[in-house]
Amino acid sequence: MTVPEISPEEQAELDKALYDALNPLASAIRSRESGVSADRMWDASPVDVALSVLAAWKVMDGEVKRLTERAAVTAGSYGASYEQLGAVWGITRQGARKKWPDAVSRTAPTTVGTSTLALFGGTAELVRSPSGDWGWTGRGADGTAGAAPDGAPYATAEEAAAHAGAFLKEHVLVGSDQP
Incomplete structure (x- = not known):
């Protein structure tokens, strides 16, 4: 992703x-004051008015920095x-690490892994890729096969499990009492 340009x-x-937010x-x-x-x-005097506007921009600058850090941590x-x-x-990887030191988790290197989820009479396998993303493949109790959509990896095993569980719930046997 590149730094976005905006039109005039x-x-x-x-x-x-x-300006509407600042005034x-x-x-x-x-x-x-x-x-x-x-x-x-x-x-008030023009100097006092201009200084109050500058003070308001200072407050806004602090809030933008706080919200920017929150966005970086969320992305991480x-x-x-x-x-x-x-x-x-628009900065280097090292610059981003210095600017937002806690934005990206420094966990141990990710290994490929799997786990199985059994719900509603069906099963799904949660799969962790080498990149650390999670996906799933499964078969509902009614025999329908399903998988995570291409290009939609999940950040956590829990997120992948939630989507797999929703699939399994949609594909129970009619009349089944399976939880």
Whole structure:
């Protein structure tokens, strides 16, 4: 994934949305600092108004950094690598590791593995690939075979088991009391 470019129209919409979000915060900061009510913010000196806007951008910058880290950790929890995080952010793998040190799990190297799930009279085999992703193949009690869709690996065994279990539940024998 490359760093996305935005069109001039998207940039204008983004600028407007950011200013719309910033103005109430800048007014509240200026009001607290000066004692002047928010509806009279523009009655303050231009320097004070500009500084309150700058202070509001500082608050917003901190929030963007916090939300960015949350997004990186979320991507890492789903299996994104530091190389992928860096590519999206326009930095190196090492830069991403330094920026978000806890985003990617440093677990031991992944080994291929399998486990079996038996539900509703059917069975499914959960399969871990060398990349660490999970998939499944199964046969319902009614004889229907199924598998995880191509291109849709699951980040955890639990996620793969949930999808396999849903498949097995859909393919019980009619009239069966199998849990």
